[in-house]
Amino acid sequence: MYLIKIVHRLPADLEDHVVYVSREYEVAALKCACGCGHRVNLLLDDGHKVEEQDGRAHIWPSIGVWDAPCRSHFWIQNGEVLWAEQWSxxxxxxxxxxxxxxxxxxxxxxxxxxxxxxxxxxxxxxxx
Structure with a gap:
């Protein structure tokens, strides 16, 4: 389950299943949901939205990890990973x-x- 952690600045080292959010800098970061360890950075003013519901993360639109070998594509809803279709x-x-x-x-x-x-x-x- 992915949880939200509000921070001033994004940390260099990320914990598994934690979405770090800096509202001041309008960025978020998490590790790829596939478990490969790839760091995923999201620009919140570029279309991605991150919300917290009872501490659990909700991110939309989907996250495409196109710069990693895993090519993961997923949503996070109510803290859970929902896998999306692979893109060409x-x-x-x-x-x-x-x-x-x-x-x-x-x-x-x-x-x-x-x-x-x-x-x-x-x-x-x-x-x-």
Whole structure:
């Protein structure tokens, strides 16, 4: 079962079955669910969402570990790993290229006002 641990900065060494979340830096990290030990870093402002339900992790959309030999693809829901379908090399390449373009700023997806408001309220009231 994956649990959430809120941290200021992500640690160098990760424990098994722990999702480390730095809300300040909008990043999260965990070890790959397959057990290979590969470190998976998630940029929370790049589409991944991490929530805590009774201490258990919930992450969406799915996590594709395309930079590791295992090529794992999974979701974490209510602390449990749910395996997703394997992607083709073409689909992986297209997704990685789209992500690289987003990071370069070539594709800008505006954040809706209600999401900005929700984020501000979450930070103000220290929810989540």
């Amino acid at each position: 090399e073409g689909r992986i390449r297209a997704a990685m290229e789209a992500q690289a373009l987003r990071h370069k700023g070539d594709i800008r997806t505006p954040i809706p006002w209600y999401k900005k408001l929700w984020t501000a309220l979450m930070k103000f009231y220290h929810w989540g």
